[in-house]
Amino acid sequence: MRYYLLSILLSVLLAACDRNDGPVYPKEFIGNWAGVEKTDIGMRPTLDVTDSTVAYDPGIGDTCRWFNSYHFVNDSLFLTYNENDTNRCKVMELRDSILIIKGLLWNEEKEVNFVRQKR
Numbered sequence: 001m002r003y004y005l006l007s008i009l010l011s012v013l014l015a016a017c018d019r020n021d022g023p024v025y026p027k028e029f030i031g032n033w034a035g036v037e038k039t040d041i042g043m044r045p046t047l048d049v050t051d052s053t054v055a056y057d058p059g060i061g062d063t064c065r066w067f068n069s070y071h072f073v074n075d076s077l078f079l080t081y082n083e084n085d086t087n088r089c090k091v092m093e094l095r096d097s098i099l100i101i102k103g104l105l106w107n108e109e110k111e112v113n114f115v116r117q118k119r
Contacts, residue, residue: 026051029049051072053070067080
């Protein structure tokens with residue numbers, strides 16, 4: 001009996017620590033996010049999300065991109081600058097105050113980690 005309880009506990013723990021592979025809900029995404037790591041010039045990337053727009057500052061100087069709209073398909077995030085310019089990212093994790101995205105502009109190959117900013 002003890003071994004069954006141990007295996008169940010281990011399964012629950014692994015499921016709780018697993019990354020997000022399911023759908024992402026926009027209400028969880030709305031807010032102001034700041035990067036965990038500083039860039040080479042000492043700035044943190046930021047992501048400011050409303051119910052319809054996204055402002056992304058990669059933290060590399062005088063560069064910022066305003067996206068007119070966004071939408072999710074499962075764990076993929078589509079950021080639309082204009083009708084012909086859409087950036088596809090993958091939300092690796094979104095829970096509580098943690099956001100990890102892979103494929104953002106100027107950081108296409110690496111994951112960018114964000115924490116939710118409190119007002």
